[in-house]
Amino acid sequence: MADKKKPNSADDRPQETDRQFLERSNIGHLMKDVLGKIVSNRPEDPIVFLADYFDSLEDQSNLVLKARNLIEMTHHSRPVFEMNVRQAYDILLKQKVGKRLYGVNGTSYTDLIKTLCRDIPQSVTTKLLKKIECVDYEAIRYDVFKSGVFTCCVLQDYVKLCEMLFNSLDFQNSGKVDKMLSEIVNEQLKAALANTRTDARKIVEAGYNLGPDGLFYALERGMRSKLNQGGQTLEQFTTEICDAFLSKVKRLR
Numbered sequence: 001m002a003d004k005k006k007p008n009s010a011d012d013r014p015q016e017t018d019r020q021f022l023e024r025s026n027i028g029h030l031m032k033d034v035l036g037k038i039v040s041n042r043p044e045d046p047i048v049f050l051a052d053y054f055d056s057l058e059d060q061s062n063l064v065l066k067a068r069n070l071i072e073m074t075h076h077s078r079p080v081f082e083m084n085v086r087q088a089y090d091i092l093l094k095q096k097v098g099k100r101l102y103g104v105n106g107t108s109y110t111d112l113i114k115t116l117c118r119d120i121p122q123s124v125t126t127k128l129l130k131k132i133e134c135v136d137y138e139a140i141r142y143d144v145f146k147s148g149v150f151t152c153c154v155l156q157d158y159v160k161l162c163e164m165l166f167n168s169l170d171f172q173n174s175g176k177v178d179k180m181l182s183e184i185v186n187e188q189l190k191a192a193l194a195n196t197r198t199d200a201r202k203i204v205e206a207g208y209n210l211g212p213d214g215l216f217y218a219l220e221r222g223m224r225s226k227l228n229q230g231g232q233t234l235e236q237f238t239t240e241i242c243d244a245f246l247s248k249v250k251r252l253r
Helices: 018-025 027-041 046-071 082-090 105-118 122-132 142-169 179-193 200-210 212-224 236-248
Strands: none
Touching: 027 046, 027 212, 046 082, 046 105, 082 105, 082 142, 105 122, 105 142, 122 142, 122 236, 142 236, 179 236
């Protein structure tokens, strides 16, 4: 009597294609990156260059993870946060960026920013990086590092508020918000963020625009108009609302 195969055995599992394996393991991206660096740097000994690259890659990954965990230990509003950011910077200073060179370069800084933004929609992260990312080989000063990290942490809170607002506007729990309502909220945010901090009257106006009464009357005017302008998903809604925030982020250069 032939032996029966056990269910869920390795033979019964669907075989992944070569492309699926490369995507899952991120090998394709790594090889593309290292080949690009070899072509641009044209090292005298490409084999040694490859060895140094993958050696530093392992160290970089571990150090970036340690730095991220340290930054996320406390909320950015607490006094101890800046001390944690300084320690995270010091951790990345131990990273090898050359044969005898250690420090924080644009690659490790950008990797940290990306991992801090892992729960933020990719479209928002991409727009943020256009403003605060640095060149791979650039040496990153602490003030630049701190500014980028703090921006990411504030943006995380902003995205969470966007999600809460989205859920409040999703009256039918359909997973979509009417585009008209989304545009109204976006305009209220832009109007509030456009005001200056030094003008007391403008500050009061901004608080009113974003307060319950201001939003209620703005949404009520929208409800009187013809709705069903098409729905927006949470990611689409968040991406548009975050544009108001990103407009206030200054470019590093």
